[in-house]
Amino acid sequence: MSDRYHENRIDGKAMADRLVADVAKQVATLKQTEHVIPGLAVVIVGDDPASKVYVGNKIKRAKEAGLNSIKYELPENCTQDELEQLIERLNNDADVHGILVQLPLPKPLSEARVIELISAEKDVDGFHPQNVGRLVAGQHSLVPCTPLGCLIMLREHFHGEAALSGKHAVVIGRSNIVGKPLAQLLLQANCTVSIVHSRTRDIETLCRQADILIAAVGRPQLVEKNWVKPGAVVIDVGINAIESDGARKLVGDVDFASVSQVASAITPVPGGVGPMTIACLMQNTLNAARMQIQHSDPIRT
Numbered sequence: 546m547s548d549r550y551h552e553n554r555i556d557g558k559a560m561a562d563r564l565v566a567d568v569a570k571q572v573a574t575l576k577q578t579e580h581v582i583p584g585l586a587v588v589i590v591g592d593d594p595a596s597k598v599y600v601g602n603k604i605k606r607a608k609e610a611g612l613n614s615i616k617y618e619l620p621e622n623c624t625q626d627e628l629e630q631l632i633e634r635l636n637n638d639a640d641v642h643g644i645l646v647q648l649p650l651p652k653p654l655s656e657a658r659v660i661e662l663i664s665a666e667k668d669v670d671g672f673h674p675q676n677v678g679r680l681v682a683g684q685h686s687l688v689p690c691t692p693l694g695c696l697i698m699l700r701e702h703f704h705g706e707a708a709l710s711g712k713h714a715v716v717i718g719r720s721n722i723v724g725k726p727l728a729q730l731l732l733q734a735n736c737t738v739s740i741v742h743s744r745t746r747d748i749e750t751l752c753r754q755a756d757i758l759i760a761a762v763g764r765p766q767l768v769e770k771n772w773v774k775p776g777a778v779v780i781d782v783g784i785n786a787i788e789s790d791g792a793r794k795l796v797g798d799v800d801f802a803s804v805s806q807v808a809s810a811i812t813p814v815p816g817g818v819g820p821m822t823i824a825c826l827m828q829n830t831l832n833a834a835r836m837q838i839q840h841s842d843p844i845r846t
């Protein structure tokens with residue numbers, strides 16, 4: 546293939562390996578200086594197979610980072626009360642510094658109520674209204690993992706956040722977990738930010754103006770070559786399981802084969818944003834533990 550830019554893949558797996566190794570070092574230091582091991586509680590309700598794979602990855606990475614991790618599995622038919630009691634128990638457990646409730650929750654359960662119940666300083670997903678507000682106000686502490694992973698990838702690619710200044714970033718998708726928080730982070734990095742979505746008119750023309758194009762809509766291979774300005778950097782947040790030639794495979798929101806011919810850099814799926822999301826969860830758990838140590842220690846010299 547005559548790719549104009551060859552070897553233009555951003556290796557999210559390798560970046561995630563480095564980030565987890567770095568967190569492991571910092572965790573080791575924290576153990577020595579503060580005698581604390583950061584603890585992550587992962588709560589999974591029901592037995593959705595995809596959720597189980599993700600949660601398994603999180604536990605495995607937590608081990609590599611030297612964190613204590615505990616998995617809580619609740620049955621599909623558990624009640625809102627049972628789930629809320631578990632959250633309250635974890636909120637009050639000094640050994641637990643981070644709480645993650647795997648989403649989506651089974652039908653009748655309220656995600657909003659559960660998210661608000663998690664103590665804001667243990668909210669390693671960054672979904673609590675207090676953390677959302679802090680992000681928008683530029684006072685953030687715990688930032689949603691996927692947007693943070695995207696920002697770190699862009700920073701590394703451009704050798705520092707300063708290079709993002711003035712670039713036009715177009716975010717496709719307006720979800721609370723990716724599109725909206727990522728737009729905030731990019732704005733703070735001095736990008737000019739556009740958010741486009743299902744009701745946007747002439748979405749293709751807008752996307753073609755992007756220096757940085759981020760796809761986070763969950764529509765397999767939506768973004769094609771003619772949506773992308775030659776030389777643009779493309780971040781693919783989508784993880785879609787599709788059937789191709791009778792086999793199931795994972796594809797992103799970007800048509801990798803065609804877009805990689807025009808993009809100067811592009812993240813693959815799998816092996817792009819996904820591994821960085823999990824690495825950022827480890828970083829957030831470490832950060833949460835650090836904040837809790839500071840707040841629980843009135844006498845410091």
Ligand SMILES: Nc1nc(=O)c2c([nH]1)NC[C@@H]1CN(c3ccc(C(=O)N[C@@H](CCC(=O)O)C(=O)O)cc3)C=[N+]21
Nearest residue numbers: 599646647648649670690784815816817819820822823
């Ligand atoms: N409270 C909550 N927080 C989350 O962060 C959260 C969630 N709920 N619910 C589901 C989504 C999805 N998500 C993924 C993270 C990593 C990969 C990942 O590492 N994917 C691998 C492939 C894994 C595979 O082979 O299936 C990759 O892209 O290379 C995928 C998906 C986190 N989520």
